[in-house]
Amino acid sequence: MSESDELQMTGLELSPRKIAYLKFMFRQEEPTVRTSELAESLGVDPSTVTKTLDELSNAGYVDHIPYKGVRLSPAGKDYASFLIRRHQILELVFSKYGLSPEEVCEEVTRLEPFVSKKAIEAICKSMGYPTVSFCPVNPEMKIL
Structure with missing residues (x-):
């Protein structure tokens, strides 16, 4: 892209x-x-x-x-990278509300198609541009 x-x-x-x-x-x-x-x-x-x-x-x-x-394709890689990043950021947001890691992932998966890039950028800014994701499989995974 x-x-x-x-x-x-x-x-x-x-x-x-x-x-x-x-x-x-x-x-x-x-x-x-x-x-x-x-x-x-x-x-x-x-x-x-x-x-x-x-x-x-x-x-x-x-x-x-x-x-x-x-x-x-190169455009597909760029877009997929954004999709993973969006999922990671939304997981961080949802992890603050007492849901299990599995529930967080399920809720984020339902919600993410409706969250714009602009909203994700605003969330990142408000969170101080986080670098480590909330991932139940790999908690030290870096945010893309």
Whole structure:
């Protein structure tokens, strides 16, 4: 994503399902992900994965690699990085209210598709730009 595209990103462009695809792909060790792997991990039909990946490809977020699968495009990597960061920041906010780590993650996952980049930046500013996330799996994980 170019600098001008970055400025135009609101964080509200994608559906919760498409957000899940990008976040899943971003977290994988291998840059290329097979359709079957996405279907199994996200619990959806392979035909749904194909359709969603076509939509993400048409929007410039993923690239198809014949006979190998798909990978995040540079724009997809930038957007997925923002999505992970947004999740981490919202987890920090929700962690202050006595919810278990699992409840925090569930609530944030429900809410995050509706929280803009502008709101996340305001939250970060009000929190002093935190650098360590609230992650039940890895509490020392750095915020992207």
